[in-house]
Amino acid sequence: MIFLIIIxxxxxxxxxxxxxxxxxxxxxxxxxxxxxxxxxxxAALGAxxxxxxxxxxPDQPHIGLLGGGVAIVLSYLGLNVIxxxxxxxxxxxxxx
Amino acid sequence: xxxxxAADQKKSQSIHMIRKGITTGLPIMLGYxxxxxxxxxxxxxxxxxxxxxxxMSVLVFAGASQFMGANMIAVGASAMEIIIATFxxxxxxxxxxxxxxxxxRDIGLNWKAPLSLGLTDETFAVSALHPKEAKRxxxxxxxxxxFLTAYFSWIFGSFLGGVLGEVIPDKVSQSMGIALYAMFIGxxxxxxxxxxxxxxxxxxxxxxxxxxxxxxxxxGWAIVFGTILGGMSGIHLLKEDRx
Numbered sequence: 001m002i003f004l005i006i007i008x009x010x011x012x013x014x015x016x017x018x019x020x021x022x023x024x025x026x027x028x029x030x031x032x033x034x035x036x037x038x039x040x041x042x043a044a045l046g047a048x049x050x051x052x053x054x055x056x057x058p059d060q061p062h063i064g065l066l067g068g069g070v071a072i073v074l075s076y077l078g079l080n081v082i083x084x085x086x087x088x089x090x091x092x093x094x095x096x
Numbered sequence: 097x098x099x100x101x102a103a104d105q106k107k108s109q110s111i112h113m114i115r116k117g118i119t120t121g122l123p124i125m126l127g128y129x130x131x132x133x134x135x136x137x138x139x140x141x142x143x144x145x146x147x148x149x150x151x152m153s154v155l156v157f158a159g160a161s162q163f164m165g166a167n168m169i170a171v172g173a174s175a176m177e178i179i180i181a182t183f184x185x186x187x188x189x190x191x192x193x194x195x196x197x198x199x200x201r202d203i204g205l206n207w208k209a210p211l212s213l214g215l216t217d218e219t220f221a222v223s224a225l226h227p228k229e230a231k232r233x234x235x236x237x238x239x240x241x242x243f244l245t246a247y248f249s250w251i252f253g254s255f256l257g258g259v260l261g262e263v264i265p266d267k268v269s270q271s272m273g274i275a276l277y278a279m280f281i282g283x284x285x286x287x288x289x290x291x292x293x294x295x296x297x298x299x300x301x302x303x304x305x306x307x308x309x310x311x312x313x314x315x316g317w318a319i320v321f322g323t324i325l326g327g328m329s330g331i332h333l334l335k336e337d338r339x
Contacts, residue, residue: 002148002169008179009165010155016183016190017215021208024197032331039297039330040195040323041224044188045284046298047305047322048217052315053277057270064274071278075285081123088278093271 057096067092106234113234117241120226124218124242125249127279128159130272132250135162136257142170146258153254157247158216160316161185162254185316191323192220199227200239207236214243218276225283293333301326 029037049068056064071088079087132153139149144166152162161182168178193215200208219242229238288295305322309315 001175002144003151005165005169005175005178006148006152006155008175009152009161009182012179012183013156013158013161013186013189014213016187017193018209018212019190020193020197021205021212024194024201024208025205029198032335034198035331035334036327037195037198039327039334040191041221042284042287042294042297043301043326043330044192044217044224044319044323045221045280046301046326047319048221049277049280049284049298050302051306051309053274056273056277064277067274068277068281071274071281072285075282076289078286079282081279081282082126084282085123085126085275085278088274088281089271092274093267096267096270 056092060096063092063095066095110234110237113229113232113237114241116229117238117243118245120222120238121219121242121245123279123282124222124246127218127275128246128249129253129256130269130275131159132253133257133260134269134272135159135166136254136259137261138163138257139166139169139254140258140261142166144169146255149258150251150255153251156182157214157250158182158186158189159250160217184314188217188316188320188323189215189220191320191327192217192224195327196220196224199224200230202231203236207240211236211239211243214239214247216246218279219243219246221280221283225287297326297329297333300329 053064053068054061056067067088070091071084074084074087075081135153136149139152139162140146144152149166152165156162156165164181164185165178168181173181193212196215197208197212200211203211223239223242226238229235232238284295284298288298301322304325305318308318308321313321
C-alpha cells in the first residue's frame with residue numbers, strides 16, 4: 001500500500017517537472033513571456049520566504065523574522081550563502 | 097598533439113564545471129540535511145519502514161510533499177487523497193521548470209529531461225540564479241553536479257533520520273528550520289543589490305502569497321499564485337534589459 005502511494009507521488013511529481021523540458025524546444029516565446037519567465041525565480045524566492053518564515057517557530061512568529069533579519073544583514077554585507085545560513089541558525093538557536 | 101591538448105582542455109573544463117556545481121550546491125546540502133533528518137524521524141513515527149521512507153526520498157525528492165505524505169499516511173488517508181494532494185502541492189514545479197528550461201535552451205534534451213527530475217524549490221532557486229553556466233561549455237555538468245549534491249544530501253539525511261529516530265534535541269532541529277529560508281534570503285539579497293527591481297518582484301510575490309493564504313487557500317496553491325502573478329510584474333519591470 002505504501003509502495004503504491006510512493007509510486008503515485010513519484011509520478012505526479014515527475015510529470016510536471018519533466019513536461020517543460022520537452023515542450024520548451026518546440027516553442028518560441030515572445031519577449032514578454034521571456035521576461036515573465038525570467039522573473040519567476042525572484043517571485044518564487046519571495047513566495048517561498050514569506051509568510052513561511054513566520055512558522056519557523058509556529059507560536060512565536062518573531063523568531064523567524066529575527067532569523068530572517070540576520071540573514072538579510074549578513075547577506076547584504078556580502079557573506080557567502082553558507083555563512084548566512086549558519087548565522088541565521090545560530091540566531092534562532094540563541095533566541096529559543 | 098593539438099587534438100590531445102584540446103581533449104585535455106575539454107576534460108579540465110568538465111572537472112571545473114563539476115567542482116563548481118558541487119560547491120554551489122553546498123548551501124543546499126546544509127539546508128537539506130536537518131530537514132531531511134526531520135522528515136526521516138517523522139516518517140518513521142508515522143509507521144513507515146526505513147526502506148519505504150528512504151525510497152520515498154529517492155523517488156519523490158520533494159520536501160514539502162514528503163512531509164505531507166508521511167503525515168497523511170499517519171492519519172490513514174487514502175492513496176488517492178495523498179497523490180492528489182502531492183500533485184497540488186508540487187504544481188509550482190511546473191512553473192519553475194518552465195522558467196528554468198527556457199534558460200537551458202542551449203542544452204540538449206538528453207540533459208534537460210533528466211535534469212528536470214532534480215528540480216526542487218531549492219535547486220531551482222540556486223540554479224536559476226546561475227544562468228550563465230547554461231551558455232558555457234559543459235554547462236550541463238554544472239547543473240548535474242549541483243542537483244546530485246542536493247539529491248544525495250536529501251536521501252542521506254532521510255535515511256539518517258529514519259535510523260536515528262528522536263536522538264536530535266528539539267531545540268537543535270527547530271533552529272535548523274530557518275536554514276532553507278536563510279538560504280533563499282542569501283540568494284535573493286545579492287540579486288537585489290545588483291538590480292533593485294528584482295526586490296520589487298519578490299515583495300509582490302510575498303504579498304500575493306500572504307493574501308492567498310489569508311483568503312484560505314492551501315499553501316501549495318498560494319505559492320503557485322504568488323510566483324505566477326508576482327512574476328507577471330517582470331513583464332513590465334524586466335522589459336528594458338533584453339540582451
